[in-house]
Amino acid sequence: MEQLNLYPVAIKVQGRRCLVVGGGNVAERKVAGLQECGAEVVLVSPELTPELERLVASGRVIHLNREFEEGDLEGVHLAICATDNKALNREIARLCENRRIPVNVVDNPELSTFFVPSVIRRGPLCIGITTGGNSPLLARRLREELEEHIGPEFGELTLFLGKLRQIIQERFSDPEKRRKIWEKVLPPGFFAHFQKEKMNSWRKQVEECISSPWE
Ligand SMILES: C[C@@]1(CC(=O)O)c2cc3[nH]c(cc4nc(cc5[nH]c(cc(n2)[C@H]1CCC(=O)O)[C@@](C)(CC(=O)O)[C@@H]5CCC(=O)O)C(CC(=O)O)=C4CCC(=O)O)c(CCC(=O)O)c3CC(=O)O
Ligand SMILES: NC(=O)C1=CN([C@@H]2O[C@H](COP(=O)(O)OP(=O)(O)OC[C@H]3O[C@@H](n4cnc5c(N)ncnc54)[C@H](O)[C@@H]3O)[C@@H](O)[C@H]2O)C=CC1
Structure with missing residues (x-):
């Protein structure tokens, strides 16, 4: 092909x-x-x-x-x-x-x-996998594999981040500052530490973080 x-x-x-x-x-x-x-x-x-x-x-x-x-x-x-x-x-x-x-x-x-594509849907998060017709079954197998790692909590996480994004955009007019906030909210390696059991305490932390004065 x-x-x-x-x-x-x-x-x-x-x-x-x-x-x-x-x-x-x-x-x-x-x-x-x-x-x-x-x-x-x-x-x-x-x-x-x-x-x-x-x-x-x-x-x-x-x-x-x-x-x-x-x-x-x-x-x-x-x-x-x-x-x-x-x-x-x-x-x-x-x-x-x-x-x-x-x-x-x-x-x-x-x-x-x-x-x-083969699709994983978690709330507004949507992951599509395609092999361009080379192997539909491979697309399916990859979906099944990834599904194990991406639980329903990712839907909740995505919704929360969507709301947070609105708040941040309203509250901070400087794009550079917004970028810095996002780097703090979602630091590199975030997923390795993201645990659904800790979702609530993480949310609290983030909410406190954006309501405190910056710099
Ligand atoms: C080109 C495409 C056009 C399109 O969009 O339909 C297409 C074409 C064909 N599929 C065939 C076979 C199979 N298709 C599946 C499964 C899926 N097929 C899907 C998409 C696509 N299939 C598009 C390319 C997407 C890509 O490559 O990324 C998925 C991802 C999405 C969906 O269909 O919703 C869904 C998995 C959903 C999931 O579970 O996640 C399985 C496995 C199974 O049954 O589960 C088999 C048997 C194993 C195998 O053949 O691999 C045949 C041959 C028929 C024959 O041999 O007679 C053709 C025709 C041809 O290739 O000529
Ligand atoms: N894309 C994919 O994921 C896959 C594609 N295929 C391919 O898809 C084709 C369809 O597969 P199935 O759904 O299993 O076939 P099927 O034989 O179960 O269904 C074919 C349908 O087409 C309808 N049909 C026939 N002539 C029509 C007309 N003139 N107007 C409107 N409808 C008409 C029939 O009434 C029937 O409902 C197969 O020929 C196969 O090559 C097969 C497996 C997976």
Whole structure:
């Protein structure tokens, strides 16, 4: 497989229409990922897995119970071709490319304009792992390995830092001073010492630190 540098981005899909064509196991995984991010998922397929049936019945996914038609691409921000028909997947990819719609073709990395990474989510912290189609299983194994080290406390930590950042930005107008504060809050080697049991005392320390006069 050709060595290609991918430009990683994190896309906001909330409230945006995303099209998934096909109703098998792979489509099911992609629909779940889009739903988790609040996308308006339109699913086109004459057949669905039981899990997709359930989602459709709950009203959380718009289902067009038929084969794909070109008009389905109208108003779509992102498309995923997940049918078991290679020629059809190729054709949808071409139509998307003409319309500049980012497209993921589940059986053809060459035709995909984006890949879906393996994801670790802890609150607002999101880690995506991709091998650019070289080895999806390696991406999964790495995720499983990293998950062991990045517990749910990282979600809490990230939320806390987000709030702290707002406070620091309001309170300190000098960017150099803000940078110094951040160096103190998150010093190099922070993760080696970060323990979830000590989260509360660390938070207190940080809060005291930013409320005390600086310099
Ligand atoms: C190009 C890409 C397009 C896309 O975005 O779909 C693609 C393509 C293909 N996958 C295939 C197979 C498998 N895919 C997985 C799993 C995942 N596949 C995902 C992404 C991607 N898969 C994109 C590249 C991402 C990257 O490289 O980083 C993950 C990360 C995300 C997700 O799908 O949500 C998710 C793991 C989620 C997790 O658990 O963390 C497993 C393992 C398993 O089943 O768990 C296997 C079997 C083992 C193996 O083959 O490695 C086949 C061959 C089918 C065949 O041989 O017939 C193709 C087609 C081809 O390569 O031509
Ligand atoms: N990207 C990935 O992670 C992986 C990709 N694959 C590839 O993905 C493909 C799909 O895999 P599965 O979901 O397991 O297949 P599947 O056979 O379970 O599902 C295919 C779905 O496509 C639908 N479909 C067929 N023609 C259609 C049309 N004209 N319009 C709309 N929907 C149509 C079918 O009704 C069915 O629901 C496989 O061919 C395989 O090569 C397989 C494993 C992993």
